[in-house]
Amino acid sequence: MTASDDVRTARRRYLVVGCAVPVALTLVAVALMLAWLPEMPATVATHWSSTGEPDAFASAWTVPVGTAVLGLGLTALFATIMLTGTRDGHWGPMMRLLGAASLATTVLVTVGMTWSFGLQRGLADPHDAPGIGLPMLVALLLGVVAGAAGWYAQPNVTTGARATRTIEPLRLAPGERAVWVSTTTMSRAAMVAIVASIVALALGTVVVAATGSPAWWVMLGVTVLLVLLAATTFVFRVRVDDRGLTVASAAGVPRFGVALDDVASAAVTTVNPTADFGGWGVRLVPNGSFGIVLRAGEALQVTRRDGRRFTVTVDDAATAAALLEALSSRVRGARN
Amino acid sequence: MLIRVDPASETPIFAQVAASVRADAAAGRLRAGDKLPSAREVAASLGVNLHTVLRAYQSLREEGLVDMRRGRGAVVTEAVEPLAQLHHDVATLVARAKELGLSPDTLAALVKETYR
Numbered sequence: 001m002t003a004s005d006d007v008r009t010a011r012r013r014y015l016v017v018g019c020a021v022p023v024a025l026t027l028v029a030v031a032l033m034l035a036w037l038p039e040m041p042a043t044v045a046t047h048w049s050s051t052g053e054p055d056a057f058a059s060a061w062t063v064p065v066g067t068a069v070l071g072l073g074l075t076a077l078f079a080t081i082m083l084t085g086t087r088d089g090h091w092g093p094m095m096r097l098l099g100a101a102s103l104a105t106t107v108l109v110t111v112g113m114t115w116s117f118g119l120q121r122g123l124a125d126p127h128d129a130p131g132i133g134l135p136m137l138v139a140l141l142l143g144v145v146a147g148a149a150g151w152y153a154q155p156n157v158t159t160g161a162r163a164t165r166t167i168e169p170l171r172l173a174p175g176e177r178a179v180w181v182s183t184t185t186m187s188r189a190a191m192v193a194i195v196a197s198i199v200a201l202a203l204g205t206v207v208v209a210a211t212g213s214p215a216w217w218v219m220l221g222v223t224v225l226l227v228l229l230a231a232t233t234f235v236f237r238v239r240v241d242d243r244g245l246t247v248a249s250a251a252g253v254p255r256f257g258v259a260l261d262d263v264a265s266a267a268v269t270t271v272n273p274t275a276d277f278g279g280w281g282v283r284l285v286p287n288g289s290f291g292i293v294l295r296a297g298e299a300l301q302v303t304r305r306d307g308r309r310f311t312v313t314v315d316d317a318a319t320a321a322a323l324l325e326a327l328s329s330r331v332r333g334a335r336n
Numbered sequence: 337m338l339i340r341v342d343p344a345s346e347t348p349i350f351a352q353v354a355a356s357v358r359a360d361a362a363a364g365r366l367r368a369g370d371k372l373p374s375a376r377e378v379a380a381s382l383g384v385n386l387h388t389v390l391r392a393y394q395s396l397r398e399e400g401l402v403d404m405r406r407g408r409g410a411v412v413t414e415a416v417e418p419l420a421q422l423h424h425d426v427a428t429l430v431a432r433a434k435e436l437g438l439s440p441d442t443l444a445a446l447v448k449e450t451y452r
Contacts, residue, residue, distance in 0.1 A: 179381035
């Protein structure tokens, strides 16, 4: 089978696991809720406090509508990420994870919402709604099981490897010392998207705070955390010297790298952020591959001695790889 | 950018650092506005004295290739553009000189003589 056949199979499986099944589940859940509607009180509990008491209520019809919007919306969101990220025929383990996550979240949402809705059939007063600890626990477990099943129902296809090219070591005189330094910056489009979503979250925090809900401080915490993450992951300094590869945020921390004696090989590769790493930023992929992915395109890929990979998107990666090869072969020569 | 120094070479270390930056500029790897790595970072990576690197940056500043500003470090100036434009011609000339068995010093002397 050729690579593109593999990708077609993987994509078809994704569409079953991450789209068709979630959509079917959502439709079944909504149909069930609509059938129950005549038995429901006019308003139902939609939210429970941490002590198990219902603390928020809404008209009964909003629950099936909300389930439909949430179930179909999440599926569409995941599918859009997959379809736009793999337009160029790339596929990777993050796509497999995305399909499994799509199924898992839909199972969690539909089971949780349908069960908590069904519990309230025949109630006169929604304040008497029973606690939903058990339904939520079961929904969570089913979500995890569905996610695992969705993962194994999809084939393991990775197309990234074909773009990698090995590099001749840089010619260094014995005793010659060298350093390669570069700066890598988040692509403007990704930066705009991240800043926009943080602004949206900040606005949401203000709105929630204005309604007097105590949830606002959690949202504030998340907003501050995201601002910190964004500020420290937009620009990285990349350095290759006789200590190995160092990738440090322009802010100083965080700092990543591969020690010289842990370098097995260095190469140049082409990164597709969505297919290879599931997005932008500091990324860990299920297969153990670690990436600092700030844009699509040229990247330095270092393979460690245990086979795990460290990738950073950076210009002039060929020079960096050549120097790293030269320095690490020197260390290997000294060891043997 | 790549900076390399060979302690066994007769060329002083500071001149080798400066030559590396110049070579990067000539190869088009440096653009006007790019920041050179801090002298301290380069010195630590190469295992040379901080003042050696600062001296190299100082000589690049005298050539007008970089601008040194307090707090901003060494920034590449517009002067790199002509260097990058000559890159291809120089590469061709060097390849031809190698074919003919000319030493780098002879070639440099020839170029200097012709320029006068």
